[in-house]
Amino acid sequence: MNKEFIITVFSENKVGLLSQITTVFTHRNVNIESLTVSESAIEGVHKYTIMVCNEEDKVANLVKQIEKKVDVLKAFCYTPSEVVMQQIALYKVKRGRNVEELVRRHNVRILDIHDDYIVLEKTGHKEEIDELYQMLSPYGLYQFVCSGLVAIIKSRTELMNEYMQHVEERRRKAMK
Amino acid sequence: MAFSETSNNSATTFPKDLPRISGAEAVIRSLLAEGVETLFGYPGGAIISVYDALYDYRDRLNHILVRHEQCAVHAAQGYARATGRTGVCMVTSGPGATNTVTGLADAMLDSTPIVLITGQVSSSILGTDAFQEINFIEITNSVSKWNCQVKRAEDIPEAIARAFYIASSGRPGPVVVDITKDAQTGLLDFEYNPMKFIRSYMPENDIDDTSIIEAARLINLARKPMALIGQGVILGGAEKELLDFINKSGIPATSTLMGLSALPSDHPQYVGMMGMHGNYAPNIKNRDCDLLIAIGMRFDERATGKPENFGINAKIIHMEIDPAEVNKLIYADVAVMGDVKKTLPLLTEKIAKKEHTAWIDEFRTCANIERENVIEPAIERRGENLRMGEVVDAVSQQFDDAIIVTDVGQQQMFASRYFNFKRSRSIITSGGLGTMGYGLPAAIGAKIGMPEREVCLFVGDGGLQMTSQELGTMYQSEVGVKIVLMNNGYLGMVRQWQELFYDRRYSFTELVNPDFELLAKANHLQYRYVDKHEDLDDAVKEMRNAKGAFLLEVRVQKEENVFPMVPAGQPLENIRLE
Numbered sequence: 001m002n003k004e005f006i007i008t009v010f011s012e013n014k015v016g017l018l019s020q021i022t023t024v025f026t027h028r029n030v031n032i033e034s035l036t037v038s039e040s041a042i043e044g045v046h047k048y049t050i051m052v053c054n055e056e057d058k059v060a061n062l063v064k065q066i067e068k069k070v071d072v073l074k075a076f077c078y079t080p081s082e083v084v085m086q087q088i089a090l091y092k093v094k095r096g097r098n099v100e101e102l103v104r105r106h107n108v109r110i111l112d113i114h115d116d117y118i119v120l121e122k123t124g125h126k127e128e129i130d131e132l133y134q135m136l137s138p139y140g141l142y143q144f145v146c147s148g149l150v151a152i153i154k155s156r157t158e159l160m161n162e163y164m165q166h167v168e169e170r171r172r173k174a175m176k
Numbered sequence: 177m178a179f180s181e182t183s184n185n186s187a188t189t190f191p192k193d194l195p196r197i198s199g200a201e202a203v204i205r206s207l208l209a210e211g212v213e214t215l216f217g218y219p220g221g222a223i224i225s226v227y228d229a230l231y232d233y234r235d236r237l238n239h240i241l242v243r244h245e246q247c248a249v250h251a252a253q254g255y256a257r258a259t260g261r262t263g264v265c266m267v268t269s270g271p272g273a274t275n276t277v278t279g280l281a282d283a284m285l286d287s288t289p290i291v292l293i294t295g296q297v298s299s300s301i302l303g304t305d306a307f308q309e310i311n312f313i314e315i316t317n318s319v320s321k322w323n324c325q326v327k328r329a330e331d332i333p334e335a336i337a338r339a340f341y342i343a344s345s346g347r348p349g350p351v352v353v354d355i356t357k358d359a360q361t362g363l364l365d366f367e368y369n370p371m372k373f374i375r376s377y378m379p380e381n382d383i384d385d386t387s388i389i390e391a392a393r394l395i396n397l398a399r400k401p402m403a404l405i406g407q408g409v410i411l412g413g414a415e416k417e418l419l420d421f422i423n424k425s426g427i428p429a430t431s432t433l434m435g436l437s438a439l440p441s442d443h444p445q446y447v448g449m450m451g452m453h454g455n456y457a458p459n460i461k462n463r464d465c466d467l468l469i470a471i472g473m474r475f476d477e478r479a480t481g482k483p484e485n486f487g488i489n490a491k492i493i494h495m496e497i498d499p500a501e502v503n504k505l506i507y508a509d510v511a512v513m514g515d516v517k518k519t520l521p522l523l524t525e526k527i528a529k530k531e532h533t534a535w536i537d538e539f540r541t542c543a544n545i546e547r548e549n550v551i552e553p554a555i556e557r558r559g560e561n562l563r564m565g566e567v568v569d570a571v572s573q574q575f576d577d578a579i580i581v582t583d584v585g586q587q588q589m590f591a592s593r594y595f596n597f598k599r600s601r602s603i604i605t606s607g608g609l610g611t612m613g614y615g616l617p618a619a620i621g622a623k624i625g626m627p628e629r630e631v632c633l634f635v636g637d638g639g640l641q642m643t644s645q646e647l648g649t650m651y652q653s654e655v656g657v658k659i660v661l662m663n664n665g666y667l668g669m670v671r672q673w674q675e676l677f678y679d680r681r682y683s684f685t686e687l688v689n690p691d692f693e694l695l696a697k698a699n700h701l702q703y704r705y706v707d708k709h710e711d712l713d714d715a716v717k718e719m720r721n722a723k724g725a726f727l728l729e730v731r732v733q734k735e736e737n738v739f740p741m742v743p744a745g746q747p748l749e750n751i752r753l754e
């Protein structure tokens with residue numbers, strides 16, 4: 001049965017690694033629903049947040065294949081309930097009374113106002129973003145963009161920090 | 177700095193006050209620092225500086241000039257698999273680089289340690305579609321264990337140190353170092369530190385004692401266990417550790433194609449090869465086993481048949497160095513992670529000494545059925561034509577300590593089935609990719625790596641023509657490979673499938689061949705033709721006694737099939753004897 005999983009990957013900052021990681025998915029015919037890449041909290045380490053919808057076993061194997069890449073430090077896999085996740089969406093809509101009404105009710109930020117349109121920002125889950133999209137559509141939605149997802153794990157300690165300590169021990173052993 | 181965390185403990189090999197050297201020379205000195213003696217390659221514009229530097233080191237580095245870059249990799253593979261050392265090759269950018277891709281893919285699937293150095297256009301014109309520019313990093317992402325592009329001379333030593341460490345540690349594989357022209361011509365202070373640690377790379381896990389205890393418990397309880405030997409045993413140099421385990425446990429052992437020769441063929445508990453063209457006993461008995469102990473193997477579908485039926489009544493212990501292989505195809509009840517050289521002795525220590533006499537007798541009964549129905553008919557010197565089984569048998573009798581190299585096809589399966597292996601690293605064959613044309617260059621590499629051992633190549637008429645230009649390499653570099661050409665006038669293995677599964681519609685599998693004697697002569701090879709049973713032994717003897725390279729063309733029966741056979745995608749127990 002297909003379920004949603006959030007995979008976080010920590011890697012060295014190496015040119016071409018993004019394509020190596022996405023290849024793991026395409027090779028196994030798994031679609032990436034969302035992908036965000038940025039620096040992580042650890043200096044020099046990049047972080048990928050990837051959302052997929054697939055069978056649990058298949059995803060577990062994917063994670064191991066990703067981790068096998070020499071320049072990948074570590075990959076973790078979570079279910080949606082183990083993380084807090086958000087996406088950000090921007091909507092360019094025709095101005096009008098109904099739209100302003102919606103803005104007030106839906107906790108939406110106004111980023112820019114012009115004579116004939118306004119730009120709105122909504123941060124939240126995919127469903128909330130879609131819901132607002134549906135509501136705005138009838139009033140003239142000129143443009144819409146949505147970001148990939150970012151996620152933070154709920155457990156108090158960052159697993160990656162623990163892992164980096166382990167790496168440090170290994171280094172000391174190897175260098176002896 | 178492209179690479180960061182290592183250079184703090186300096187083991188300077190060359191004094192600092194020496195003049196700065198070029199990146200090209202640094203490539204050569206790095207190879208020497210890694211203990212490289214031989215490399216296989218082909219020059220061109222983007223690597224010419226390194227070849228120029230090599231000119232001054234000809235007395236210390238043996239460069240073999242191949243005739244096609246694919247074969248530089250295959251030769252390095254043969255070298256690596258014969259010697260256990262990392263194979264090294266070097267080619268130019270663009271077409272030189274793309275020609276190596278098949279070799280890399282083969283090395284990737286068969287876990288062969290290879291370092292490939294490729295030239296690249298200058299960094300200032302990268303990405304402009306310059307002459308012979310190709311994005312080789314992108315191309316090799318899925319056929320290399322690791323790759324990197326070096327754009328500055330001072331980064332060369334560290335990149336090469338990384339390459340050797342990654343290629344040979346953990347589960348070995350091919351590694352690419354792509355060096356731009358300006359990095360080759362730039363200057364640096366040379367210092368070489370072998371790599372010992374890369375923070376993002378964990379070649380081996382820490383051994384988990386509980387997995388060993390659990391595995392030992394299952395082994396001690398098992399009534400019908402079978403050990404499956406993979407190439408991991410050979411790659412880990414764990415032949416002795418395997419033997420101790422097999423002897424103490426009393427367990428019957430089978431081998432994958434890639435694991436052949438890790439255990440001598442005449443070991444009393446050895447029950448033959450598993451998989452599509454393996455032996456009858458280990459395949460048919462797979463269903464009866466209550467425990468399968470996979471030792472350094474990855475459950476390739478050619479070895480397991482239909483995965484759902486594999487070991488259907490058995491628990492599975494998977495001893496493996498690569499975490500990504502565990503539960504990939506076959507679910508493991510116990511995964512013993514780590515190098516089998518380390519894990520096997522821990523396991524042997526914990527198991528009870530046993531004999532599984534009655535159980536092994538069951539294998540013997542099956543082996544007798546196969547002997548009577550398949551093996552004896554295949555090797556007996558009877559019938560109108562020579563056949564591949566008897567040829568391999570005849571060669572095996574006279575080349576008893578040889579390294580056998582095979583190409584791909586029927587002759588490969590006959591060689592694997594009918595050759596008696598006495599010691600490890602005695603067969604070199606393309607298992608995972610099944611690359612026709614692999615045999616000749618791999619044999620050249622094997623012979624160069626192990627000049628004191630006889631190297632005997634079995635190759636088909638199709639496969640020889642895929643890389644026959646390497647006969648020129650053999651002549652120029654005086655490589656004394658003994659070649660047994662199994663000439664059946666067909667792409668035999670494909671023809672066999674057409675016969676069995678496509679209603680004998682032989683669509684484009686018949687070959688009209690060149691005169692192989694002339695081909696041999698053109699390349700200054702000794703040559704003999706044989707097509708009669710009574711001449712076979714004498715012909716093999718002549719080849720055996722000949723000094724230097726020899727081509728023995730054997731005219732074999734046109735339509736012969738390899739049996740037993742498990743039809744593709746079917747359970748092992750569906751093995752057919754005819």
Ligand SMILES: Cc1ncc(C[n+]2csc(CCOP(=O)(O)OP(=O)(O)O)c2C)c(N)n1
Pocket residue numbers: 583584585586587588610611612613635636637638639640662664666667668669670
């Ligand atoms: C490069 C490549 N192309 C095609 C194949 C498919 N293939 C597998 S075996 C085979 C026939 C090999 O014929 P030959 O070399 O004459 O050996 P034989 O089977 O007759 O012993 C072919 C075409 C392959 N394995 N590799």
Ligand SMILES: [Mg+2]
Pocket residue numbers: 636637638662663664665666667668
């Ligand atoms: Mg043939």
